[in-house]
Amino acid sequence: MPVRGLIFDYxxxxxxxxxxxxxxxxxxxxxxxxAILETFYGSELYRSLEVGVGERQAWLDASHRQLxxxxxxxxxxxxxxxxERQHLIAPNIDLIRRxxxxxxxxxxxxxxxxxxxxxxxxxxxxxxxxxVCSADLGMAKPDPRTYAAAAGRLQLDAGACVFIDxxxxxxxxxxxxxxxxxxFRVYAGDDLEAQLADLGVRPAASPG
Numbered sequence: 385m386p387v388r389g390l391i392f393d394y395x396x397x398x399x400x401x402x403x404x405x406x407x408x409x410x411x412x413x414x415x416x417x418x419a420i421l422e423t424f425y426g427s428e429l430y431r432s433l434e435v436g437v438g439e440r441q442a443w444l445d446a447s448h449r450q451l452x453x454x455x456x457x458x459x460x461x462x463x464x465x466x467x468e469r470q471h472l473i474a475p476n477i478d479l480i481r482r483x484x485x486x487x488x489x490x491x492x493x494x495x496x497x498x499x500x501x502x503x504x505x506x507x508x509x510x511x512x513x514x515x516v517c518s519a520d521l522g523m524a525k526p527d528p529r530t531y532a533a534a535a536g537r538l539q540l541d542a543g544a545c546v547f548i549d550x551x552x553x554x555x556x557x558x559x560x561x562x563x564x565x566x567x568f569r570v571y572a573g574d575d576l577e578a579q580l581a582d583l584g585v586r587p588a589a590s591p592g
Contacts, residue, residue: 387564387585389538389545390483391516391531394493396550397568397576398473398508404571405469409462415455423450424463434494436519443496472506473570479577480511482587490514492534492547494524514538525549526557535563546583548576 395401406420424430424447432438444463452459480489489512493499499517503509514537518524521533535542542562549555555565566579580586 385541385543387487387544387546387583389488389490389535389540390480390580390585391490391492391534391538391545391547391558391563392476392480392512393547393549393551393554394491394495394499394503396570397548398476398491400471400473400570402466402470406466409466413455413459413462415451419451419454420462420466423447423454431524433496434518434524436497436522440496440498472508476568476576477508477511479580479587480508483580483585484511486588487585488513488538488540490516490534490538492516492525492530494518525551525554528557528561531558531561531563546580546585548580 392398403421407417410417410419427447429438429443429446433440433443448459448461448463451462483489491499491503491512495517497517497519500509500515503512503515509515514534516530516534516537518530521530523529531542531547535545538545546564546566547555547558548566548568549558550568550570552567555567559565564583566576566583568574568576568579
């Protein structure tokens with residue numbers, strides 16, 4: 385079945401999470417390795433938030449307090465310092481612009497309900513036919529129903545879709561759901577254009 389739809393994760397595929405910055409902040413403030421990641425994104429509070437339960441600010445406040453407990457002292461707003469150093473992955477955004485005329489596109493992300501607003505604020509919401517957020521679905525990857533929902537929103541069979549994510553477990557689940565999968569790691573220097581070309585996914589030829 386030819387590829388007709390491309391489904392992209394947000395964090396790690398469209399947005400560079402800058403894990404190197406989180407590690408630097410941990411070192412600067414005497415926190416153990418992965419403390420920021422695990423405190424903010426590994427908690428039950430976040431797992432509830434990404435399926436639509438709870439409030440973003442309550443999660444941020446509780447996670448900051450937990451970091452201070454780990455450090456044993458007051459800390460600056462480390463999440464904000466980390467977040468302000470994150471940015472769009474420009475080559476991938478450019479690639480999606482060039483693919484847009486040939487393929488239907490979607491975002492499928494484990495995220496709170498601010499996802500659509502973030503994409504609009506970044507000026508890239510128009511690159512996607514559908515934005516599928518776990519908080520709106522009430523379920524999160526790697527639940528197989530999330531992939532079915534994304535393909536359904538694009539009005540495509542799973543077999544006509546390629547899913548791209550930075551977490552191998554999510555890619556494996558997409559493959560189990562019948563999609564083709566790409567494991568993209570910006571921190572490892574992966575080239576998404578080359579990875580998609582291996583699956584026959586290429587932008588339209590430039591005129592002339």
